[in-house]
Amino acid sequence: MKNPYLPLPMRIEKITVETEDRSLRTFSLSFLNRADAEAFGFVPGQFAEVHVFGQGEAPFGIASSPLVRDRVEFTVNRIPGGVVTTALHNAREGDIVGLRGPLGNGYPVQEFEGKDVVIIGGGFAFTTLRSLTWYILANRERFGKLTVLYGAREPGLLLYKDELAAWQKRDDLELILTVDRGREGWQGKVGVVPAILKEAAPSAANAYAVVCGPPIMIRFTLPVLQELGFPPERVIMSLEMRMKCGLGMCGRCNIGHKYVCKDGPVFTLAELSELPAEY
Amino acid sequence: MIIRKERVNDFLNGLRAGYRLYAPVQTQAGPVFAPVNGATGWSWPAGNTLKSAKEVFLPQTETLFTYRTSLDGVQVEEARVEGRVVLLGVRPCDARSLTMLDKVFAGEGVRDPYYTARRENTVVLGLACNEPCGTCFCTSLGGSPFGTAGCDLLWVDLGDRYLVRVLTDRGKALVEGRPEFAPAGDADLAAARELEEGALGRMGTVPVQGVKEKLDRLFADPLWDRVYEKCLGCGTCTYLCPTCHCFDLTDEVIDGLGVRLRTWDACMYPLFTLHASGHNPRPTQKERFRQRIMHKFKYFVDNFRETACVGCGRCIRYCPVNIDIRAVLAEISAG
Numbered sequence: 001m002k003n004p005y006l007p008l009p010m011r012i013e014k015i016t017v018e019t020e021d022r023s024l025r026t027f028s029l030s031f032l033n034r035a036d037a038e039a040f041g042f043v044p045g046q047f048a049e050v051h052v053f054g055q056g057e058a059p060f061g062i063a064s065s066p067l068v069r070d071r072v073e074f075t076v077n078r079i080p081g082g083v084v085t086t087a088l089h090n091a092r093e094g095d096i097v098g099l100r101g102p103l104g105n106g107y108p109v110q111e112f113e114g115k116d117v118v119i120i121g122g123g124f125a126f127t128t129l130r131s132l133t134w135y136i137l138a139n140r141e142r143f144g145k146l147t148v149l150y151g152a153r154e155p156g157l158l159l160y161k162d163e164l165a166a167w168q169k170r171d172d173l174e175l176i177l178t179v180d181r182g183r184e185g186w187q188g189k190v191g192v193v194p195a196i197l198k199e200a201a202p203s204a205a206n207a208y209a210v211v212c213g214p215p216i217m218i219r220f221t222l223p224v225l226q227e228l229g230f231p232p233e234r235v236i237m238s239l240e241m242r243m244k245c246g247l248g249m250c251g252r253c254n255i256g257h258k259y260v261c262k263d264g265p266v267f268t269l270a271e272l273s274e275l276p277a278e279y
Numbered sequence: 280m281i282i283r284k285e286r287v288n289d290f291l292n293g294l295r296a297g298y299r300l301y302a303p304v305q306t307q308a309g310p311v312f313a314p315v316n317g318a319t320g321w322s323w324p325a326g327n328t329l330k331s332a333k334e335v336f337l338p339q340t341e342t343l344f345t346y347r348t349s350l351d352g353v354q355v356e357e358a359r360v361e362g363r364v365v366l367l368g369v370r371p372c373d374a375r376s377l378t379m380l381d382k383v384f385a386g387e388g389v390r391d392p393y394y395t396a397r398r399e400n401t402v403v404l405g406l407a408c409n410e411p412c413g414t415c416f417c418t419s420l421g422g423s424p425f426g427t428a429g430c431d432l433l434w435v436d437l438g439d440r441y442l443v444r445v446l447t448d449r450g451k452a453l454v455e456g457r458p459e460f461a462p463a464g465d466a467d468l469a470a471a472r473e474l475e476e477g478a479l480g481r482m483g484t485v486p487v488q489g490v491k492e493k494l495d496r497l498f499a500d501p502l503w504d505r506v507y508e509k510c511l512g513c514g515t516c517t518y519l520c521p522t523c524h525c526f527d528l529t530d531e532v533i534d535g536l537g538v539r540l541r542t543w544d545a546c547m548y549p550l551f552t553l554h555a556s557g558h559n560p561r562p563t564q565k566e567r568f569r570q571r572i573m574h575k576f577k578y579f580v581d582n583f584r585e586t587a588c589v590g591c592g593r594c595i596r597y598c599p600v601n602i603d604i605r606a607v608l609a610e611i612s613a614g
């Protein structure tokens with residue numbers, strides 16, 4: 001029997017400071033064992049437990065493209081007082097960490113095929129949405145129109161700035177960037193995500209919306225999606241709960257009869273409305 | 280089969296060559312399951328053990344693996360599960376709880392290798408309850424003081440001898456051909472039946488009919504404001520409960536050796552669900568108390584078509600503020 005508690009050994013190949021306040025860093029990990037790299041495959045939206053040896057594990061959404069086979073990337077927000085996120089922020093390139101995963105269900109990318117996809121992200125929750133965007137771009141002909149709306153409080157807090165600049169130039173996706181407060185030279189929109197979504201008004205006919213962001217953004221975005229005509233079955237969200245095992249055993253991420261680690265973290269709005277609002 | 284009480288020691292000593300024995304051992308706090316050396320140092324518990332038999336399969340603290348890191352890698356060593364075990368004196372409620380834990384740890388999908396190995400290696404020797412305690416209510420939940428679910432053998436105390444019911448091949452292998460056993464006669468079977476009927480007659484009952492259907496619509500009911508009020512959030516009920524299985528995973532470093540530990544945890548604690556952001560989906564004891572009841576009597580039923588309470592009564596006996604799950608259930612079924 002394969003032991004699901006054992007971590008795969010990984011090396012931190014590259015650390016990128018993403019935001020001006022330095023609270024977010026992206027860790028690019030490579031596999032120490034070739035066989036692990038070959039066996040590792042995932043769907044955008046899945047997550048993994050990253051083990052900082054001697055400190056503990058924490059779950060992070062996989063931020064890299066599933067088509068990049070030899071690297072796995074995570075973008076980590078440093079929580080003041082948080083054991084694992086602080087230890088990761090103190091880590092250096094070359095350090096060895098552990099990885100358990102992929103875990104969870106991931107986005108229903110097969111169902112997206114032949115449909116328009118509207119990706120809506122806010123703040124540092126853009127991580128798995130980046131993975132999803134790369135996946136769709138790599139299989140572009142299988143999907144309809146791709147719209148990516150991504151907002152942050154200010155331009156300096158946007159993740160993956162180089163990639164956003166490259167996406168901006170492509171004509172096979174519509175990228176809309178917005179910030180709450182602009183600054184000189186800012187080329188994107190100014191305004192909160194729900195307002196910009198309303199203005200952009202993507203068509204809901206034959207489309208899925210994927211929403212990830214802080215609770216306040218979600219709260220005001222959902223009514224706009226409803227107004228635009230997205231049915232709850234085609235609004236996709238990803239939940240965060242405290243997690244330990246990632247296997248549906250330790251009980252921590254339980255909401256109603258679901259386990260977010262195993263049955264989620266991705267749910268449709270319709271599925272969520274069936275569960276107690278205990279998240 | 281029948282074994283006379285004076286032959287039990289011979290039987291157990293004979294097992295020692297192939298098995299480690301676990302049995303109820305008296306501690307200051309009460310009887311708990313622990314390794315024993317055969318005949319001495321343990322006793323069949325009057326009533327039930329303080330901690331349930333789950334501890335033998337899901338220890339309160341266990342090492343999952345150890346590791347040493349170096350500049351170019353990490354060496355991981357998986358903890359090994361010890362060999363074959365005979366577990367003595369498990370009451371039918373605790374034995375039945377194992378069949379529920381199996382669904383979580385050894386069911387369809389990913390399996391827990393530590394739990395699964397211990398289940399495969401362990402022969403469960405049940406002990407029927409001739410004298411149910413005042414807090415027992417197993418029969419209300421589909422169990423019985425003479426129930427056999429989860430047992431490989433069930434022993435019934437007939438005074439000077441035990442009637443031994445053989446329930447599985449694993450149980451059979453333990454007693455087959457052993458000189459201490461003789462075939463049971465009609466009188467033995469009749470004596471056991473009489474004890475069983477007596478025990479069933481003295482068993483308390485709790486109205487649990489329709490509790491699941493009630494809970495389906497009681498999540499937001501004011502009922503929870505009343506029933507949780509006394510609860511201190513000490514977690515005793517969950518630690519002692521044979522079906523509760525929540526755990527934590529942590530790291531410790533001892534002299535440069537990393538140790539990955541699993542320890543029991545409980546939904547009754549505020550930190551259990553506290554997010555790193557400071558948000559807590561179950562902010563007060565009310566939501567935590569509701570979670571414990573909902574998980575046993577609704578969510579587990581939704582997932583496995585079975586109630587995750589075996590009516591052992593531990594949570595009633597040991598709650599420091601006398602919260603009685605039977606009263607909570609009565610209130611739910613009246614609600």
Ligand SMILES: Cc1cc2nc3c(=O)[nH]c(=O)nc-3n(C[C@H](O)[C@H](O)[C@H](O)COP(=O)(O)OP(=O)(O)OC[C@H]3O[C@@H](n4cnc5c(N)ncnc54)[C@H](O)[C@@H]3O)c2cc1C
Nearest residue numbers: 058059060061075076077081082083084085127240241555
């Ligand atoms: C599916 C999923 C995907 C995620 N993806 C990402 C991602 O892509 N990027 C990202 O940055 N984050 C992500 N997260 C969140 C991330 O997992 C948490 O931020 C992380 O687990 C925090 O770990 P930590 O060890 O740093 O904090 P911990 O040390 O666990 O503590 C965090 C906080 O918990 C509280 N706390 C814990 N223990 C105690 C105690 N003993 N006493 C008092 N308070 C205590 C404190 O408030 C503390 O600040 C994701 C979470 C999930 C579930």
Ligand code: SF4
Nearest residue numbers: 520588589591592594
């Ligand atoms: S909930 Fe109480 S009575 Fe039921 S199995 Fe657990 S400890 Fe025993």
Ligand code: SF4
Nearest residue numbers: 510511513514516598
């Ligand atoms: S034992 Fe009693 S006081 Fe302690 S957590 Fe359980 S119900 Fe609450």
Ligand code: FES
Nearest residue numbers: 244246250251261
């Ligand atoms: S994290 Fe353990 S059950 Fe989900």
